[in-house]
Amino acid sequence: MNMLEIGNKTFRSRLMLGTGKYPSFDMQKRAVEVSETEILTFAVRRMDIFDEEEPNLLEELDLQKYSLLPNTAGAKTAEEAVRIARLAHASGLCNMIKVEVIGCDKTLLPDPFETMKASVQLLEEGFTVLTYTSDDVVLAKRLEEEGVHAIMPGASPIGSGQGIVNPMNLEFIIEQSSIPVIVDAGIGSPKDAAYAMELGADGILLNTAVSSAGHPVKMAEAMKLGVKAGRLSYEAGRIPKKIYASKSSPEIGMIK
Ligand SMILES: CC(=O)[C@@H](O)[C@H](O)COP(=O)(O)O
Numbered sequence: 304m305n306m307l308e309i310g311n312k313t314f315r316s317r318l319m320l321g322t323g324k325y326p327s328f329d330m331q332k333r334a335v336e337v338s339e340t341e342i343l344t345f346a347v348r349r350m351d352i353f354d355e356e357e358p359n360l361l362e363e364l365d366l367q368k369y370s371l372l373p374n375t376a377g378a379k380t381a382e383e384a385v386r387i388a389r390l391a392h393a394s395g396l397c398n399m400i401k402v403e404v405i406g407c408d409k410t411l412l413p414d415p416f417e418t419m420k421a422s423v424q425l426l427e428e429g430f431t432v433l434t435y436t437s438d439d440v441v442l443a444k445r446l447e448e449e450g451v452h453a454i455m456p457g458a459s460p461i462g463s464g465q466g467i468v469n470p471m472n473l474e475f476i477i478e479q480s481s482i483p484v485i486v487d488a489g490i491g492s493p494k495d496a497a498y499a500m501e502l503g504a505d506g507i508l509l510n511t512a513v514s515s516a517g518h519p520v521k522m523a524e525a526m527k528l529g530v531k532a533g534r535l536s537y538e539a540g541r542i543p544k545k546i547y548a549s550k551s552s553p554e555i556g557m558i559k
Pocket residue numbers: 321376403435460461462463464487488489490508509510511512
């Protein structure tokens with residue numbers, strides 16, 4: 304399978320995991336390991352990485368094996384997002400940042416204007432910027448033109464598990480993009496992940512579907528396989544859909 308390239312980094316795994324809502328650190332550690340993910344995202348504001356007294360997932364993991372992707376969750380304005388990104392950078396974390404600026408408390412959909420403003424500012428400051436956005440096709444293009452390193456369109460609202468509600472928009476975004484498209488948020492099951500990958504997404508970022516599953520470790524493995532199957536299918540090229548049947552066995556040489 305081809306590798307995933309984001310900025311100047313290369314990854315074998317196309318599955319990225321969030322780090323919230325697991326029943327325990329031990330469960331989370333096992334889920335992360337079995338998923339074979341190489342990128343873990345975490346909310347800088349929610350994880351007290353500076354408090355040595357507090358238990359911290361990052362201490363449980365072999366950090367040589369993972370790239371940490373800090374995100375600006377909790378930000379509602381560009382200014383807040385930029386401040387969070389600078390804090391992450393100042394604390395010695397890598398200079399990749401997932402820009403997430405929420406515009407609506409009920410749907411948790413991103414604010415397109417503040418998202419754009421924050422992305423542009425962080426690009427100017429030299430960050431590798433991965434931007435969480437809605438599945439708005441024009442906004443995705445504008446973000447790419449500004450120079451972001453990856454687009455992260457939501458499949459459906461965060462934590463909803465609704466899967467891909469608008470595959471057509473996702474296909475338009477994928478078709479027009481020359482930067483990685485990582486489907487982020489709303490994935491409910493491995494079927495959704497495989498579908499997104501079959502459509503040509505470059506990767507999947509998910510959290511709730513694994514962390515809140517009945518058995519997070521098994522679901523992490525299922526997601527790994529779903530992402531791999533979808534990618535392999537995309538690279539293999541699926542057969543075109545036809546309206547009518549066509550026989551599976553050739554008729555030449557058949558006994559009449
Ligand atoms: C944008 C965002 O915050 C997502 O990364 C979220 O953490 C994952 O969404 P799900 O929990 O729906 O997978």
